[in-house]
Amino acid sequence: MRSITKTFPGVTALSDVSLQVRRGEIHAICGENGAGKSTLMKVLSGVHPAGDYEGEIVLDGEPARFAGIRDSEARGVVIIHQELALVPHLSIAENVFLGNERRGRFGLVDRARAHREAAALLAEVGLDESPATPVGRLGVGKQQLVEIVKAMAKDVRLLILDEPTAALNDTDSAHLLDLLRRFRDGGITAIIISHKLDEIVAVADRTTVIRDGATVETFAVADEPRPRERIIRGMVGRDLDSFYPGRESAPGEEMLRVEDWTVRHPTQDRTVVDGASLTVRAGEVVGIAGLMGAGRTELAMSVFGRSWGRHTGGRVYVGGREVSTRTVAEAVGAGIAYVTEDRKHYGLNLIDDVTRNVSAAGLGRLARAGWVDGDRERRVAEQYRRDLGIRTAGVGTRVGTLSGGNQQKVVLAKWLFTEPDVLILDEPTRGIDVGAKYEIYTIVNRLVAAGKAVLVISSELPELLGICDRIYTLSAGRITGEVPVGEATQEGLMALMTLTTDEPETAA
Known part of the structure; x- marks a missing residue:
């Protein structure tokens, strides 16, 4: 992404932001709330279509101008938003192929094929659920895995995850991060936005820090002796002497x-x-x-x-x-x-x-x-x-x-x-x-x-x-x-x- 500038009425959300992501890496994007992280990913995924921003996107060496989500997904770019886009009353299989239905004779939906393919994808992410299970019966951790299965069903090559572990417990978060590592080893590139800096340090190959709608820096996590402190310094523009402000404790009645x-x-x-x-x-x-x-x-x-x-x-x-x-x-x-x-x-x-x-x-x-x-x-x-x-x-x-x-x-x-x-x-x-x-x-x-x-x-x-x-x-x-x-x-x-x-x- 080169020199991306995106404005809303009265607000410049992104100002000349550039981002380079390598094939087969997990690339983290960090920044304070309102820094422009999600807006940048909406530009990349076609939520904000070409012509709605300045700058250019280059994918596999070729210019990419997405008119919408379908265009980006056709090129293998899939975004999973922080607010999960699942229909609770539909089954897992129906959610996985929603808008991407598996069809058989006469163009009708082939439910048996959808269940077979969904079951295979569920096994890949370690989700032991029947494809016929209504999504509303699943916990948040399992719903997050259904979103990833949806992306896999679209032949994802670049997976964007916006705060994927924000609502997950430690066990579900660890499983999701392990899954991202497996995807990376299988050649899928991932961009992850997260405020959980320990997770970023654990899973990311490189990190880009954005502050006030502008790129601050990009660095390799493994090359930095104190990556968490460097990310915080880039995000807030200063060192935090302590994560918790001091307080004199004087309880009363x-x-x-x-x-x-x-x-x-x-x-x-x-x-x-x-x-x-x-x-x-x-x-x-x-x-x-x-x-x-x-x-x-x-x-x-x-x-x-x-x-x-x-x-x-x-x-x-x-x-x-x-x-x-x-x-x-x-x-x-x-x-x-x-x-x-x-x-x-x-x-x-x-x-x-x-x-x-x-x-x-x-x-x-x-x-x-x-x-x-x-x-x-x-x-x-x-x-x-x-x-x-x-x-x-x-x-x-x-x-x-x-x-x-x-x-x-x-x-x-x-x-x-x-x-x-x-x-x-x-x-x-x-x-x-x-x-x-x-x-x-x-x-x-x-x-x-x-x-x-x-x-x-x-x-x-x-x-x-x-x-x-x-x-x-x-x-x-x-x-x-x-x-x-x-x-x-x-x-x-x-x-x-x-x-x-x-x-x-x-x-x-």
Whole structure:
């Protein structure tokens, strides 16, 4: 890709960007949210067609001008977006060949052939599922493999993956990276966009860093003694002395107490949260660590207005007083706020602007005689835009056009506007870059310095160790340990996270 420049109304997304990818390599593209990584790949894959940008693409020594996705796929260029493009009610085979149907006599779809070919491709990626299985029944990790099978069915030669492991657990991520290595050994070239720098270092042959829509550098990972630090320096334009900002810990009075909280599955006859008890004090960050399926999000959502499952027992206390949280409105009224792990589904209205999203949870604070004061609403949104460093042309910008890190800040602003005493953060830095993570951690530090109580759920143990005062471990819906961060290690926490005995531990 030579001198690619791509503009949107009022914004230059890419400015004279060049990228060279060698046959049979895994090439990583790194950069902060909004740096232009996904836009560059949309240019390469024909999502942004020829004529919609300046510069040129050369594929196998020949100019490539793609009018759309079909043109790029005909040349073996296939992109898998971060948001998976699967139809949940269709089978695996139907998804694999959607728009690329296998036809038999008289041009009719040959289902038997589609199932045979899909089964062979599924075996290649190690997915032990029937081609007739509806995709909606699969977990996210398996759905990601179905997307790769779709690409293989199109005779892929250049595979582009945008944040392929963002929503995967460690086991599924490791399997996917092994698959990319196998593809490379088989001659398939891959371009991977990821914020997980350890994965980039582990799998990439070369890395290109993009900052503010411009190419910073390209280097061979194996030739760099400290590739992670070099990537970060290129992304943010400076060295990060620490991944986690320093904070003086001074916990005060107990702010949140959850006692013997028990929740059953909404449709199945099983307990998902089993007698969980925890406390968080004012000016304290407390973490919850657990493997996928441990019940972390279910615990948080059920406490916050019983938004998940069937509550069968337990009490919630805020500031020493028992409160009712039977509805979201009651939870908010009691001083509890919950920042969801799924900002695009539960956290934001992507087709509305920053102003409306910021005010959504606290409209009553802006109402006069039942009418929302629009001028005050915009002033509030503008204040949070400045305070949280939300990078946008203005508060009238549609939230769906913002980068992941800035969308996360909008979700935070929405709940901070409710002035909560207790803030529950569920995977607060998932899918955002290292610079934006640091900014989120800084915001958390400001909140606890102001006396707020913060409960953080995270799949990244280094993150919990870096920002928390104490960490609870959860396994199979039960609290199995409570560890001061000064005594905690990743190995000790993992042991507690996999504990199956009924007797909880207290040290790691």
